[in-house]
Amino acid sequence: MKKITVKEPITGETLVLLGQPEDYNGSQGWRIITPEKDSFVMIEQDGTWQVVDDEIHPEIVEAIGKALRTYARYNSLS
Incomplete structure (x- = not known):
């Protein structure tokens, strides 16, 4: 789990x-x-x-996505 x-x-x-991390219909989510x-x-x-199972304000989704993208890039280097 990531904070x-x-x-x-x-x-x-x-x-x-x-x-x-969670599998969502074969996609990494x-x-x-x-x-x-x-x-x-x-x-x-x-x-x-994108949020697949709820409605969340797009700006909040974007902010969370930026945080997740940084984490994903960091992990892909190790």
């Missing part, structure tokens, strides 16, 4: 989320878990992150 810290783009509040234990799945397709 993800992002700035909520609408309110500027710092969000601390957890990300867990991430289950994002909020402090309230709600969760949703994100996948990256053609360089764009």
Whole structure:
């Protein structure tokens, strides 16, 4: 599991989320878990992150995607 810290783009509040890799219909995805234990799945397709099982504000999805992309790049080098 990965701890993800992002700035909520609408309110500027710092969000601390957890990300867990998850298979989504054969695609590599991430289950994002909020402090309230709600969760949703994100996948990256053609360089764009999207939520597949809920509706999340696009700017928040973009901020989480940037954090995940950095993590994915770091892991691919090891």
